[in-house]
Every structure is written in C-alpha cells, then in structure tokens.
Amino acid sequence: MNTIGPMIAASAKLGLGYADRLLKDVKPELFSTFANGSGAIIESNHPAFIYGHLSLYAPRVVSELGGDTSKIHPTDRFTELFSKDATCVNDESCNIYPSMDEIVETFRLSHQAAISALEAAEDSSFQKSNPNEAMQKLFPTIGAMHAFYVGGHFMLHMGQMSAWRRMIGLGSA
Numbered sequence: 001m002n003t004i005g006p007m008i009a010a011s012a013k014l015g016l017g018y019a020d021r022l023l024k025d026v027k028p029e030l031f032s033t034f035a036n037g038s039g040a041i042i043e044s045n046h047p048a049f050i051y052g053h054l055s056l057y058a059p060r061v062v063s064e065l066g067g068d069t070s071k072i073h074p075t076d077r078f079t080e081l082f083s084k085d086a087t088c089v090n091d092e093s094c095n096i097y098p099s100m101d102e103i104v105e106t107f108r109l110s111h112q113a114a115i116s117a118l119e120a121a122e123d124s125s126f127q128k129s130n131p132n133e134a135m136q137k138l139f140p141t142i143g144a145m146h147a148f149y150v151g152g153h154f155m156l157h158m159g160q161m162s163a164w165r166r167m168i169g170l171g172s173a
Contacts, residue, residue, distance in 0.1 A: 004126045004143055005065075009118040012150035015158065016111050019051070021173040022161045023104065031100040032091035035167030042167055045088045045160045048097040051107040052082035054157055057149045058110035064142055065125055067117040072110040114150060 032048035034041050045053075055078065059069045080086065081097060091097050098106075126143025130136045139145040165173065 002121065002123050004123045005118040005121040008126075008143070008147045008150060009115045011147070012111065012115050012118065012154070015150065015154045016108070016115070018155075018158055018173075019054075019107070019111075019161070022158060022165060023047070024173050025170055026100070026165075028100040029094060030168060031103075032094055032097040034090040035164055037167050041090065043088075043090075044164060044167070045157070046090075046164060047161060048091065048100070048103055049082060049086075049088035050157045050161050050164075052078060052097065052103045053084075053086075054154060055103070055107040055110050056082055057153065058114035061114040061146045061149055062110075062117045064131065064146070065117045065121045067113070069113075072106075072113050074106075074110075078106065111150070118146065118150070 026047055030047075032046055034043055034046055036042065056074050059072045059074060062072065063069045074082075077098070089096060097103065126141060126146070128142045130139050130142055130145045132139075132145060135145060139148055162172065165171065
C-alpha cells in the first residue's frame with residue numbers, strides 16, 4: 001500500500017481549497033494590481049503573480065513522478081512572468097499578465113494533476129534523490145521537495161494572498 005503520496009496530497013488538497021476560498025470576491029480588474037493602503041501603493045505580490053507563480057511548480061511534481069505534463073506544461077510566457085527570478089509588477093491596465101481566468105484555470109489544472117500524480121505514485125518514487133541540485137541540501141529526496149512545493153511553498157504564497165485581500169479591504173476568506 002502506498003502511503004507517502006496520499007499524505008503529501010492531503011496537504012495539497014487542503015491548500016487548493018484555501019486558494020479557491022481566497023479568490024472569493026476578487027475582481028478581474030484588481031487581480032494584477034498592488035494593494036493601495038492609506039493612499040500608498042504596497043509592493044507585495046498580487047494574486048496574478050501568486051497563482052501564476054504557483055502554477056509553475058505543480059507540473060514539476062507530475063514530471064518528476066513520471067507523469068505526462070503535456071496539458072499542464074507552463075508556457076514560455078508563464079515561465080517568464082512567474083519564475084522565481086521574475087519581479088511582480090503593478091498591472092493596473094491589465095495588459096502585462098494573462099487574464100484572471102487563464103491564470104486561475106492553469107493553476108487549478110496543474111495542481112489537480114499534481115494531486116492525482118501524488119496519490120498514484122509508488123512510495124519508492126519519493127525516496128529518490130532530488131534532481132534539483134540547488135535545493136538538494138534542504139530537500140534531499142523527491143518526497144521532501146514535493147512536500148515543500150505543495151505544502152510550505154504553496155502556503156507561504158497563500159499567506160501573501162490573505163494579506164493582499166486584507167490590504168484591499170476584502171477581509172479574510
């Protein structure tokens with residue numbers, strides 16, 4: 001019986017539900033804008049960047065577990081806009097980032113695929129060495145890396161989303 005993948009997937013499912021709740025009442029015209037508090041722009045990641053950025057990591061989970069990523073592989077545009085090296089910019093005109101619908105759909109599809117891949121994977125898959133050499137010291141196995149991608153990394157960015165909601169006056173979700 002496989003146990004590691006379903007344990008990691010349980011956290012991913014919880015996170016995905018939280019991510020959906022945090023989108024409540026978010027308007028497309030605000031999706032790619034910095035918050036404005038007390039008359040000053042607050043340069044903190046906005047929803048477009050958060051959800052776009054996270055959509056890049058779920059395909060890694062699927063790929064490293066031997067799954068097909070052809071339907072969820074990030075486009076070059078997503079990689080350029082949302083990579084760990086990209087800078088989140090204020091897009092009040094809504095012409096820099098893809099639409100809210102496109103970003104959220106990409107995010108959901110990729111994370112649902114990652115959850116399915118995690119649940120189906122053999123426990124031995126998670127014990128393999130992490131192929132990400134830059135992160136091997138912190139996360140020596142694929143299991144450790146994937147638990148971070150869909151757990152700690154994911155929730156770190158959901159914390160940013162929760163703060164953004166409060167800064168624009170939407171409150172908690």
